[in-house]
Amino acid sequence: MEPWADLERIRAKAPLVHNITNYVVMNTTANALLSVGASPVMAHAVEEIDEMVGIAHALVLNIGTLSEHWVESMSRAGRAARRRGIPIVLDPVGSGATRFRTSAALRLIDDAQPTVIRGNASEIRSLVLSEKGTRGVDSTRTSEESLDVAQSLARQFRCVVSMSGATDLVVDGERVLRIHNGSPLMTRVTGLGCTASALTGAFAAVNADPLQAAAHAMAVMGVAGEIAAGLSAGPGSLQVAFLDVLHSLGEPEIRARMRAGAE
Numbered sequence: 412m413e414p415w416a417d418l419e420r421i422r423a424k425a426p427l428v429h430n431i432t433n434y435v436v437m438n439t440t441a442n443a444l445l446s447v448g449a450s451p452v453m454a455h456a457v458e459e460i461d462e463m464v465g466i467a468h469a470l471v472l473n474i475g476t477l478s479e480h481w482v483e484s485m486s487r488a489g490r491a492a493r494r495r496g497i498p499i500v501l502d503p504v505g506s507g508a509t510r511f512r513t514s515a516a517l518r519l520i521d522d523a524q525p526t527v528i529r530g531n532a533s534e535i536r537s538l539v540l541s542e543k544g545t546r547g548v549d550s551t552r553t554s555e556e557s558l559d560v561a562q563s564l565a566r567q568f569r570c571v572v573s574m575s576g577a578t579d580l581v582v583d584g585e586r587v588l589r590i591h592n593g594s595p596l597m598t599r600v601t602g603l604g605c606t607a608s609a610l611t612g613a614f615a616a617v618n619a620d621p622l623q624a625a626a627h628a629m630a631v632m633g634v635a636g637e638i639a640a641g642l643s644a645g646p647g648s649l650q651v652a653f654l655d656v657l658h659s660l661g662e663p664e665i666r667a668r669m670r671a672g673a674e
Contacts, residue, residue, distance in 0.1 A: 412588070412623070412626060412627065412630065412669070412671050413627075414614075414626075414627035414628075414630045414631050414665055414669070415661060415662035415665045415666070417614050417617055417618050417623075417624065417627045418447060418448075418627075418631060418660065418661070418665075420617040420618070421447055421448045421449050421613050421614070421616075421617055422447070422448035423448075424468075424616075424617060425448055425449060425450045426449050426450065426468035426469060426613055426616035426617060427449075427450045427451075427452060427466060427467045427468050427469075428444055428449050428450065428451050428452070428467065428468065428469045428470075428471060428609065428612045428613050428616065429452050429454060429463050429464060429467035429469070429470050429471070429488070429492075430444075430451060430452065430453050430454075430471045430473065430609060430612070431453075431454070431455045431470075431471070431472050431473065431481065431484055431485050431488055432453060432471065432472075432473035432475065432502075432605060432609070433473055433474070433475025433476035433477075433504065433605070434475075434476045435475060435476060435601060435602060435605075436473070436475065436601070436602035436605040436606070437453050439601075439602040439603075439605070439606055439650070440602065440605055440606050440608075440609040441453060442654055443606045443609060443610060443653075443654065443657060444609055444610070444613055446654045446655075446657035446658040447610060447613060447631070447657050447658075447660075449613035449616070451609070452467070455481055455484050455485075456484070457480070457483060457484045457487060460484055460487045460488045460491065461487070461491050463488075464488050464491040464492050464495065464497075465491070465495070467492070467497060468497060468616040469497055469498045469499070469500065469612040469613065469615050469616040470488055470489065470492040470497060470498070470499045470500070470523075470612065471499075471500045471502070471608055471609050471611075471612040472485045472488065472489060472499065472500070472501045472502065472519055472523065472525070473501075473502040473504055473605055473608060473609075474502070474503060474504050474505070474506070474512065474515055474516060474519070475502075475504040475505065475605060477511065477512055477515055482515045482518065482519070485519055485523075486518065486519060486522040486523070488523075489501075489519055489522050489523025489524075489525070490522055490523065492523065493523060493524055497616075498526040498527070498612065498615035498616060498621065498624070499523050499524070499525040499526050499527075500525060500526065500527045500528075500529055500608050500609075500611045500612045500615065501516070501519055501520065501523060501525040501527070501528050501529070502528075502529050502530055502604070502605060502608035503516035503519075503528065503530050503534045503535075503537075503538060504530070504534070504604075504605065505534070506530065506534045506537045506538060507533055507534060507536065507537025513537050513538070516534075516537075516538060517538065520538070520568055524568070524569075524570070525568075525570055526570060526571065526615060526621045527570060527571045527572075527573055527611055527615060527621055527624070527625050528564065528568070528570055528571070528572050528573070529572075529573040529574075529575070529607060529608045529611055529625065530573075530574065530575070530604075531554075531574065531575050531576065531604065532553055532554050532556070532557040532574055532575075532576055535557060535560060535561050535564060535572060535574050536557055536560050538564055539560050539563055539564050539567070540560065553576055553577065554574045554575065554576030554577070554578055554579065554580045555576070555578060555580070557574065558580060558582070558587065561574050561580060561582050562582050562584055562587075565582050565583050565584040566584035569584075570583075570621075571583050571621040571622050571625050573607075573611060573625040573626075573628075573629060575604055575607060575629070577593075578590070578591055579591075579592075579593070579629040579633065581622060581625045581626040581629060582622075583621075583622045586622060586673060587673065588622065588626040588671065588672070588673050589671060589672050589673075590626060590629045590630050590633055590669075590670070590671045591633075591670040591671065592629075592630060592632075592633025592634050592636070592637055592668065592669060592670055592671075593632070593633040593636050593637060594636045594637050594639075594640035596636075596640045596643065596645075596646060596649055597636045597640070597649070599645075599646040599649075600646045600649055600650055600653075603632070603636070603653075606632070607628060607629060607632045610628040610631065610632060611624065611625050611628040611629075613628070614627050614628040614631075615628075626671065630665065630669050630671055631657070631660065631665065633669075634660065634664060634665050634668045634669055635653055635656045635657050635660055636649075636653060637668060638652075638656045638660075638664065638668070639652035639653040639655075639656045640652075642656075
């Protein structure tokens with residue numbers, strides 16, 4: 412794994428990442444994308460979806476603050492991105508918490524045929540097992556105990572599944588990559604899971620292998636989170652430190668800290 416090579420490509424190419432995301436995280440995810448060198452746009456109006464997708468290098472769909480109008484915009488964007496052949500990342504935030512949320516996530520999978528589905532273990536399980544396992548948007552399951560479910564989802568929809576947890580798992584139905592980086596303090600800051608999905612879009616825009624792209628995004632997230640946690644007094648300062656670390660992160664820090672493996 413060489414995530415620093417993707418990071419350098421992002422900084423050189425500044426890919427435009429079109430996000431249809433939630434109100435809670437728009438600022439956080441936009442700043443994270445800017446910090447790694449990508450160009451974010453947050454546009455959800457159905458009137459401009461086709462044009463915006465037409466100039467984007469990746470599309471990220473996030474159902475965190477859901478409404479029927481937004482689902483329609485996401486569906487239209489997903490179909491347009493699929494026609495263009497650009498990578499699509501779906502974050503099924505809170506899937507499993509309500510029927511509306513789960514059905515919206517499944518509809519978007521059908522319409523968009525995402526390149527990567529990125530979520531926590533409970534969200535991923537809900538897409539396969541119709542299981543209610545979330546506590547709001549937080550997982551009540553571990554990634555390791557949900558590996559078989561993630562593999563099943565990846566095979567069913569021919570996509571990559573990136574599942575966050577104490578150990579992040581990235582799978583494609585056959586291969587399994589594990590990333591052991593991160594800090595418990597990251598769970599005390601809202602929007603960092605959504606940030607992982609946004610960064611996955613940026614990495615997928617410069618790496619044609621979606622398994623590698625998703626794993627590299629999670630590795631950079633984890634390493635940056637570890638470094639930022641060491642510089643922070645708590646969740647508030649972590650948010651600022653995390654963006655600063657993303658901006659300056661390079662090969663030496665990633666090589667020294669990254670703990671990842673394949674099977």
